[in-house]
Amino acid sequence: MLADSTGGAYPPHMGSNVTRGQHYVWRHYLEAWETDGLLSVSRHGAVPFSSSAAGIGKQRDFYRLPRLRPQDVAFADLIISNMQITDEAKRQAREWFDTAALVKTVVSHFAGRAMPEEVRSALNAFEIQAEEKIHAGIEDDATPLLCRLRRGDSSFWREDKEAAAFSFFISLQHLRTKRGAVKLFESFSAYDTDGVAERTWPYLKFAMASNMGFSFYQERARWSLNVVSAGGQVQFVTADQPTMNLIPPLDHNGIALFYPLSPTRALIMEHQDNSPIAPASGVMTDTQVDALNTRLAGYAHEQVYGSDRDYLADLVKRIA
Template sequence: MDAKYFEAKRKHHHVWADYLKRWSADGINVYHSTPTRKIKLDSVRGLAMDLDFYRVTHLAEYDVKVILQWSSRAAEDLQYAHRSYLNDFLRFQRASEIYKGSRRKIEVIEKSIKALKSNLMENLHSAHERDASPILKDLAGGKLSCLYESGSIIKFTTFLGHQFARTKNFKDRTFHAFREDTVESVEFLRSMKNSWWFLSYMFGMNLGRELYLFRSGYTHSLLFNNTGVSFITSDQPAINVHPQVWETSSQPEFLDLYYPISPRYAYIICESNIFIGGVTEVTVEQVVQLNQKMAARSSSLIVGSDYESIEEFISLVGQNR
């Protein structure tokens, strides 16, 4: 068996490192903010990454109950898909328990279990990235026609759904919204934290399906930036920029999903009428507003193509987490 099969991929990027390279002049290093509000030029490999972020944990009966409780809010076909993925992980968990109960020590099995705990969810995200890679490459070159090809739009919306839900920032925001004022709520939140590696994937599935099935109700625009101000991105690169989100603290009812693809191109899926659809050239005022929202919604990291693009927006980092 290939030795790579036994390598536990513990460095889990919740923002795709290859995506961040589009802001790099040399294909490796980018200008970015630090948690202490400094600006550095550094490799993308250490950015938006946490050790064991998607590592599979043991799911107790209560954890499964909480997952299915969240799943029950989705459409029936999605619930079926959720259970299918969940059952795959539960079969792996059961097989690991059987092996552990045997009290045998078989090196190849020990290594396999260790690697799979680190790699199973990471591999799922990597598969979505591979599906989206040629699409993003075309969009970064201004070729909107790539989304007219069969199967492309569902691959793209699925990728966007997961990129929205898989970040550490989204995880922290979700948990921060929960009140721990009863024993039940404390237990419920503890369970969510334990199974977040699966819940976040499930939430990403839900959003990706919504964007695909109801795509005719949204305006899709590839934003072309020919101004002197580049698009920036962050540790939460897919964000809701609908005006309602920034005017009220209540749960938003509408979605304008914005995703910068490169310093010159971005994609937005709108319920509002802020863009007309198709390839749309943006003004410098629009670029600045989108960059402001990107920085405000970030946790601690914004990424740009030059020092000045970070310096202009670094004071806004994390203001609207």
């Protein structure tokens, strides 16, 4: 049997009902780069290979929820308390930790006695799949909005329900990635020897995405969703960190979020107080597209994806 993170073991029958290979890059999103079911992938700058979107951007048990200790909850509560948001927003941010409290309640119920096999199996399955199912629900809500953006239609930004859904979705896409987690853990490594950041991040990222998304939504009259098109031969690539801030994050509005939508279209989310990046025509030259591709490929964690294998090979070679 396979050992779990708490010293127990996964029952041998559990694997047939639990998704173990979990995508940290949305599969539906990557399918836009497929031709006849395949897209090109470069891993760590190597020569590109062909794969389906189903076979890449994933890791075994990537979303498994760790069990929190009292110091973890105290750390997370301190982070949320210091967020520049309303008390109600802080309350909602703390609700993301209800999942951890539920697991703790179940475990505590069986303290000092053997947990029945069927309970332990269900609890393990829940810890592995709960976050992935949350992402699936958020992505289901975002799918029609992504389709509209790929058609060049960002008019939903004026619609309250749709704008709120997209604000949270794009914020979570920015924070949920493997790169985001690794960079956070590296930044804490000098003084977090107990792993508090790593244990709380699966929960905190939702609280932070809620905070970031609410800011976008509340101030959306000053934010523009600019859909740009690749006007020449060079197409947009994407990566396992598909969102990237194009400007220095020096203040509250220090964001120009770049998000490739397909080989031919990309989103640049910009604040009206910043110098515009998206061309007024909405069409980018090969030079402009290549410059964005170069930045995104250099920003990627492990993998870069494209529809043009020859171009992708040249791109990763240039940034090596």
